[in-house]
Amino acid sequence: MNSLYRTLLFVPGNNPGQLVKAEIYGADSVIFDLEDAVSVHEKDAARDLVRHYLLAMRPDNCRVGIRINAQDTPYYEKDVRAMVPLKPDFLRLPKSETAENMQKLDALITECEKKAGIEAGSVKIIATIETALGVYNAFQIAKGSPRVIAIGLGAEDFRTDMKMTRSDDGQEILFARNLISLSAHAAGVMPLDYVYSNFANMEGFTADVKFGKMLGFTGKSVIHPSQVPLVHEVYNPTDKEIEHAKRVVAAYNEAMARNAGVVALDGKMIDMPIVTRAKNTLEYAKASGKEIE
Amino acid sequence: MMFDHALMSEINKFPGYENKKAFAGAFATLPDGMMAPRSLKCVKPGTNKKFSLDYILDAVGLKDGMTISFHHCLRNGDAVMRYVIDAIAKKGIRDLTLAVSSLSAVQDCLLPYFEQGVITAIDTSGNRGKLGAYVQKGKLKKPAIYRTHGGRARAIETGELHIDVAFIAAPCCDKFGNINGVQGKSACGSLGYAMPDAEYADHVVAITDGYTEKPLDYVSIPQTQVDYITEIDSIGDPKGITTGSIRVSKSPAELIISKYAADVIGFTEYFRDGMVFQFGSGGMAIATAGYIREKMLARGIVADAGVGGVSGFHVQMLNEGLIKTFYDPQDFDLTAISSLGTNPKHHEISASAYANPFSASPYVNMLDVTVLSATEIDTDFNVNVLTDSYGKLLGAPGGHPDSAAGAKLTVITMPLLRNRLPMLLDHVSTIVTPGETVDVLVTEYGIAVNPRRQDISDALKGKGLPLKSIEELKAKADALTGKVAPLELSDEICGIVEYRDGTIIDIIHKI
Numbered sequence: 001m002n003s004l005y006r007t008l009l010f011v012p013g014n015n016p017g018q019l020v021k022a023e024i025y026g027a028d029s030v031i032f033d034l035e036d037a038v039s040v041h042e043k044d045a046a047r048d049l050v051r052h053y054l055l056a057m058r059p060d061n062c063r064v065g066i067r068i069n070a071q072d073t074p075y076y077e078k079d080v081r082a083m084v085p086l087k088p089d090f091l092r093l094p095k096s097e098t099a100e101n102m103q104k105l106d107a108l109i110t111e112c113e114k115k116a117g118i119e120a121g122s123v124k125i126i127a128t129i130e131t132a133l134g135v136y137n138a139f140q141i142a143k144g145s146p147r148v149i150a151i152g153l154g155a156e157d158f159r160t161d162m163k164m165t166r167s168d169d170g171q172e173i174l175f176a177r178n179l180i181s182l183s184a185h186a187a188g189v190m191p192l193d194y195v196y197s198n199f200a201n202m203e204g205f206t207a208d209v210k211f212g213k214m215l216g217f218t219g220k221s222v223i224h225p226s227q228v229p230l231v232h233e234v235y236n237p238t239d240k241e242i243e244h245a246k247r248v249v250a251a252y253n254e255a256m257a258r259n260a261g262v263v264a265l266d267g268k269m270i271d272m273p274i275v276t277r278a279k280n281t282l283e284y285a286k287a288s289g290k291e292i293e
Numbered sequence: 294m295m296f297d298h299a300l301m302s303e304i305n306k307f308p309g310y311e312n313k314k315a316f317a318g319a320f321a322t323l324p325d326g327m328m329a330p331r332s333l334k335c336v337k338p339g340t341n342k343k344f345s346l347d348y349i350l351d352a353v354g355l356k357d358g359m360t361i362s363f364h365h366c367l368r369n370g371d372a373v374m375r376y377v378i379d380a381i382a383k384k385g386i387r388d389l390t391l392a393v394s395s396l397s398a399v400q401d402c403l404l405p406y407f408e409q410g411v412i413t414a415i416d417t418s419g420n421r422g423k424l425g426a427y428v429q430k431g432k433l434k435k436p437a438i439y440r441t442h443g444g445r446a447r448a449i450e451t452g453e454l455h456i457d458v459a460f461i462a463a464p465c466c467d468k469f470g471n472i473n474g475v476q477g478k479s480a481c482g483s484l485g486y487a488m489p490d491a492e493y494a495d496h497v498v499a500i501t502d503g504y505t506e507k508p509l510d511y512v513s514i515p516q517t518q519v520d521y522i523t524e525i526d527s528i529g530d531p532k533g534i535t536t537g538s539i540r541v542s543k544s545p546a547e548l549i550i551s552k553y554a555a556d557v558i559g560f561t562e563y564f565r566d567g568m569v570f571q572f573g574s575g576g577m578a579i580a581t582a583g584y585i586r587e588k589m590l591a592r593g594i595v596a597d598a599g600v601g602g603v604s605g606f607h608v609q610m611l612n613e614g615l616i617k618t619f620y621d622p623q624d625f626d627l628t629a630i631s632s633l634g635t636n637p638k639h640h641e642i643s644a645s646a647y648a649n650p651f652s653a654s655p656y657v658n659m660l661d662v663t664v665l666s667a668t669e670i671d672t673d674f675n676v677n678v679l680t681d682s683y684g685k686l687l688g689a690p691g692g693h694p695d696s697a698a699g700a701k702l703t704v705i706t707m708p709l710l711r712n713r714l715p716m717l718l719d720h721v722s723t724i725v726t727p728g729e730t731v732d733v734l735v736t737e738y739g740i741a742v743n744p745r746r747q748d749i750s751d752a753l754k755g756k757g758l759p760l761k762s763i764e765e766l767k768a769k770a771d772a773l774t775g776k777v778a779p780l781e782l783s784d785e786i787c788g789i790v791e792y793r794d795g796t797i798i799d800i801i802h803k804i
Contacts, residue, residue, distance in 0.1 A: 225545035
């Protein structure tokens with residue numbers, strides 16, 4: 001398993017066939033969905049199914065997350081109480097609007113971790129922001145609990161809440177994407193790009209992933225397996241980028257070894273942000289299976 | 294893997310199978326003796342060959358107990374077998390052996406002729422549906438024999454399968470008896486599977502709906518082999534003869550398998566300029582070929598040749614110059630048929646040329662890489678493509694064992710699970726292709742290399758592929774579905790599965 005969150009693949013929690021296949025698509029994380037993919041009549045069944053699936057055949061090649069139901073639903077608490085003992089890597093909370101949402105979830109997870117004898121703080125939170133208020137509070141949400149590792153935009157609900165008209169290239173959600181990326185980076189968590197639901201449009205999807213990467217997103221939520229390799233392709237560095245990153249890090253290490261204050265490569269000054277970016281590049285390269293040693 | 298000798302002595306009791314031996318290894322059994330003699334023929338200039346079928350049946354002296362043959366190039370559109378066998382039945386002839394290169398679902402219509410005793414034995418590559426069920430009820434007078442494409446050609450050429458009368462569905466036939474499959478309203482493409490029959494049968498009858506007085510300029514089966522011609526309204530339904538557009542898999546799981554298969558091939562030494570390969574025409578095979586094509590374009594690699602059945606996608610690669618030449622025993626769509634008729638780099642070859650192991654090298658021996666499917670595989674890499682998980686007849690060996698034996702790298706692409714059943718087992722229901730000729734299994738849950746091929750294992754290590762041992766993959770399948778109880782099948786033998794060299798590799802049980 002790699003250390004990245006390039007792709008987070010949603011899998012309906014009520015579909016046994018899709019549960020057992022979830023691990024094969026190479027996604028960095030799989031999110032078993034108890035929320036939108038599951039009708040109100042099947043909430044209990046999906047929770048039970050996901051629970052038994054994870055107990056019997058939890059995949060070991062990807063991170064496991066659960067999208068629980070929102071805090072204003074009657075399913076929320078049952079979801080958390082049933083899922084935390086299974087030690088998911090994270091719970092994804094929809095309709096996150098305020099720091100209080102995070103604190104409330106944190107407290108419930110803490111209680112459940114204690115009861116189940118799980119190390120405190122091991123179950124993380126990813127907040128899905130899908131209202132105007134949520135976007136407005138993005139930074140506060142990201143800082144709302146030390147468990148929060150990432151925030152992401154739920155574009156469809158956000159459009160509805162904002163009374164927006166939908167465009168093909170997503171111009172109307174540009175500001176929200178920017179603000180979420182900015183808030184996440186400011187808070188030191190990962191910004192996750194939104195779900196592009198038209199999975200038949202591969203070209204539009206790829207352009208959208210590239211644009212998201214440009215805005216600073218570090219990964220993307222996806223709803224169709226065919227989207228996984230396309231995201232990885234965009235986020236995986238090219239051989240040229242890897243080569244350059246290796247040289248930057250080597251030059252930096254060499255300068256550190258001889259206590260030089262200034263790092264230079266090919267006659268150009270290298271400052272710290274460039275070194276950090278190079279290290280990130282190598283991290284992505286390693287995760288994509290490339291040999292970097 | 295050795296075949297049970299007690300079963301072998303049971304098989305040897307049946308007429309025609311007295312000399313059959315057990316499979317001993319993919320290349321362990323060598324031929325001896327000579328090829329079968331062929332009938333001398335003499336047709337004087339100006340002799341008319343075109344008659345009614347009724348007349349021809351009398352003229353060739355068809356009688357009880359003989360062997361009649363057909364080809365399966367019209368696939369699921371064939372109307373010739375029923376037409377001919379119905380005419381034979383009306384003459385009161387009984388107890389025939391049906392020797393056919395394969396049988397499709399459409400041949401369910403032949404069941405009444407089996408029940409009436411017109412046909413009492415089957416020699417084929419595969420059968421399914423009602424005929425499959427009939428065989429597995431044990432109703433034939435002796436077990437059906439299932440041969441590979443190359444094995445059937447071998448059996449004909451060695452005289453083991455002697456054909457009294459070959460009825461050849463002919464999409465186009467001139468008055469001299471020249472036949473091709475690329476013209477006419479029922480065009481089916483290559484007639485490769487009919488060629489051994491035409492060459493060795495005592496009597497050869499063309500059944501055509503594309504009769505012409507003018508000599509053909511493209512000849513698949515020459516007039517020198519054809520004794521009689523009969524013209525009928527339709528030899529088949531074009532919708533069943535050819536598939537429509539190219540089918541590429543859209544299933545995400547199948548695409549994962551296809552991508553892995555292409556990656557496996559791409560990392561081996563066989564993926565090089567000048568390679569020769571075969572891939573099928575199923576959705577997953579075409580998807581694999583699509584990924585291979587991308588790799589070829591990216592690396593500037595061109596294949597010297599393609600071998601095997603042809604679809605529009607193969608033709609596209611031929612036309613793009615990614616494959617320099619193609620050796621074709623069978624075509625699946627109109628694009629392929631048109632290419633065969635017009636492109637000088639697209640060659641029609643017989644089933645014997647394609648795959649007969651007892652020749653001075655069939656075309657499958659050219660193969661660097663072949664990508665094949667499977668209904669089941671076991672931990673010894675033995676493959677089943679003939680029966681389903683319940684031991685019921687479903688498919689056909691076809692060219693599977695031939696291609697696997699010929700290729701330097703044989704890749705099996707197969708989902709680890711189908712519905713709730715695991716496809717990787719301790720023992721396959723029926724062994725068709727021996728594991729010693731299979732190199733890599735690619736599934737959606739991982740890739741297993743045959744331990745015999747350490748060189749391939751080494752080539753794939755550290756390349757980011759999900760490599761597992763076959764036992765690990767098996768354990769994964771068991772974890773997902775639960776362990777499958779072994780099939781409990783009757784000891785009664787309803788069919789024998791022949792390896793390409795004529796030895797018996799498995800049996801079909803009564804159900």
